[in-house]
Amino acid sequence: MHVFIIAGEPSGDALGARLMAALKREVGRPVRFSGVGGPLMAAEGLESQFPMGELTLLGVMEVLPKAAHVLRRVREVAARILETRPDVVVTVDAPAFSFRVGKKIRGHGLCHIHYVAPTVWAWRPRRAKMVAGFLSHLLVLFPFEPPYFEVHGLGTTFVGHSVVEGAADAAEMKAAGQALLARLGIAPDRPVLVVLPGSRSSEVRRLAPVFGETLALLKARLPELAVLVPTVPNVSRLVREMTADWPVTPHILEAAADKLPAMAIGRAALAASGTVALELALTETPMAIAYRTSPLSAMVFRIMAKLRFANLINIMEDRAVVPEFLQDQCTADNLAASIETLMTDEKARALQIEAMQRVMTALGRGGPAPSTRAARAIVEIEAAQRPAVRTA
Template structure:
């Protein structure tokens, strides 16, 4: 590798919990190849454990939805300016933005005149909705690292340099949990039916699902009195969950540690989750699930007219068919969810059919040449850095 110094500086940004995990793995893989690499930028607990001193709290960026973002516009604009100024001042060798396209792509555009190499990790899901936005992307990055195999072709046909690096869920450890350890740690008997509830990693989304989950538990208690809800959330959202679940008929086990979360997966008989990567984590752990989600009605109104794919659950999208139920918006009701949970626990054929489909989906997410996704991403990043620095040297 041709670097301008013995310790290249990479400015890296993640805007939410899943991106924080990706960023931490990528930082670790990069340092394994370039031990003196330095990092600056914005990240959460996991990236800070890898040595990042975050420019500002990552939670300031963790917001989604057309309506939900409006009250935060001024703060987000200020954070955007702060990040751009920091990049200009530090003059890193490379900038990496991870997911969070609403913020990350604006940042990449804002720094486009600085002559710094840029990589965006996790493709914007414009293939799902607002496909015309792809015309805005040329010039934003030197390379786009994508997680889903079909994305390479989609963005490639629009002339964007894209590389499929495999899906990081395969490195998550979600399948390595210990059910007995989870029950022992939380004092749960073998008779307890563990129900995983995943309301989302953002402060703005979790409160939309938690009330309906509480109502569902009241209905379930009549037929399944031994159900114990487990809510894995990021530390950022834990206090929100604690307040919102105080009146639940069954006290939930709130899990913030990633290993405890995986142990919960191993102990679980069923799960209700928001759409997104959480469906792949549960699939890897072999947990039968249903997907549910509720957003502001105005957000839902516009989203339904813009979405171009037949499914919102990632496992369904990758399978090309409905292997798990999608109970969205009007179907996100206590009675509907309670009925579905009971089926997942009691109908062994339904659970087994889901698990068989999960295996096929996950096989398609493996990285090139069997590499771990973080390793494939690190090598792609270093190639971009090397090309940029070679060009500078020759220039």
Template sequence: MVVTASSPSAPLIWILAGEASGDVLGARLMQALLARNPAIRFAGVGGVRMQEQGLHSLFPMRDLAVMGLVEILPRLRALSARLNEAVQDIEARRPDLVVTIDSPGFALRLLRRIAGLGIPRVHYVAPQVWAWRQKRVKEFPGLWEELLCLLPFEEEFFSRHGLLTKFVGHPVLQSGAQDGNAARFYQTHGLKEGARVLILMPGSRRSEAPRLLPVFGKMLALLQRDMPDVVPVIPVSPVVAATVARETARWPVRPVIVTEIQDKHDAFAAAGAALTKSGTSTLELALAGVPMAVTYRVNPLTAFMARRLIRVPHVAMVNLLAGRAIVPELLQEQCQPAVLAGAVRDLFENPEMAAGQKAAFRTVLEGLRGPGGMLPADAAAEAVLHLLANTAPAAQVPQSAPAGAEKAG
């Protein structure tokens, strides 16, 4: 059976997310779209959150959750096969619109492959070329009809290069990270109220966590000498929960591993300090008011190449948005047990440092509100529906042609 473009009253949106953060973003977007048009149908690739909104994922999202210049090499053949599968599904279904979310390594290749189909395309979360390899922006014209960005300075950056871009606000403001209940967390996990809770966030990808967890374990061994009451808590996505449990089985202190959103936010409310990878997790912690240090470790070759390409003064998102170092960045060679242990002690025992971070967090977060005070997911949904309403429908596949017969240009 040949599937043709949907009717205006029941549009089909093909949507893709490649990692846990994109899955959350996609779910909120789907929910906002359905609130405006309950007849909208979805196809594509996503995780648990998007599936809760009605998506039947073409293949497991975890197949795409990989990062790093070196780490991706062993996965190239499998990723290429998944790319072909996604292209063929779009060719067969002929959706009214395609939305790709973050994961630029996969998403931008997909957008390029389907360029000849005449289907309007939206990319949600701007590629961070303003941070490194800025010349890559010249490759983007023709990849999408509209780019939805999360950071206020991105709209001007991409518009300057002739790309239709809209700032919709940062989704961390909808995360609920500030609404946790500390007492509930202590009770749920049988902890003594007032215990020193330390949040450890090693990353949401299977390729990230194994690099940071061994260092975190050795750091905890050092902390036990003078801070034996520290309780490590690791919020992780279900994608990496088994990996984290395996990697931490021999730690000197067994961590509390949480996978539920509410439990994570309760942990934030109970926490006195955090060690986190760079990225959106810093904004979640900032929203919850948790003092933090940022740390990260990748393959040495990846780090060497990245340092030659990075064009921004800070790696941590909160520092980048603040324009100054409000939280410590302990990266690569500084990602060592003794260094991290010292940073944790400072966070717990220096109230002036903690208060200074929290004050700076509030200023940073104020700048992430969407246009007109609209919630980010609502602003994104409005942009998607506007494009859908103002773009001619994709050319239909002739009834005599076999499904998937048209190839992307």
């Protein structure tokens, strides 16, 4: 079986690598991979057509100067696919690149499966009809997503979210968190707050100051408070700079292996809005969510967005379980009051934790790994479409 697989960013590289490993287990014949990916996919046997970093570096401000180069890469990848005619083409997220390739190969009798749906439930819903025009099938991470695409005739399979894949249970993660506290020299009876100011420099610059002000208020109420700040390499230096004058000296954690243990041992978390909410839900850490962006960006989002909530736990529950403090509501007074409640009020904590457990179960915890479910779906779809593909 020849699988042409494309990923365009580190998260897609991780998803793609797990999927490749699962396909090798699930396909009943030898599997050959080609396409575009990063180091994790290379470790599973992919020789990338060009460095994935060429796509990863595409931020909003970089699109125009690199547009010609990226479009050339789209043509090159599409040409390789049409030349080699793989059994299945799998694109993993990276819609700006993946969908351009998909449009170029449609109508050529190829089975094209995309993994990770565009968030049409949040904004730009017309994209659902657009992708239905060139995809053979769609694999999605959230159980509420299939109807958005099936109404346009696109077969869609919920496979589960990667956050639940291979994760230890809450007790094991808390034990790892206790070991982390011992390594950091933090007494096990001190209240621990996990602070996550974001993975983008713009997020860190906007949130670190108000988070520092929040800690000043919390320190007066919880004088023994310890603060853990898991971060990522691309903003770690900025995080250290922006937290240097915080009233509670934070423990900055750059190792990826420390992230979940730190979350698990936290009594509560103060976090930038984003997918980190699912990791906090996995570790059953009550949280308050904050976000600030530019006034213009906020106005555009309010006009285009369809969501009642920003936090994925609230979206899944369709109710306000996790406190959200966005834009003008993102103040030190609001954040400190919310965090103090989550640190001290057992009823408030229990309500969040129960919702988190439901969401994790809905996303696939306790069942087959999402990568396994995705691989099985791909095998079934490719086999079912094979006669039509071969005669197209």
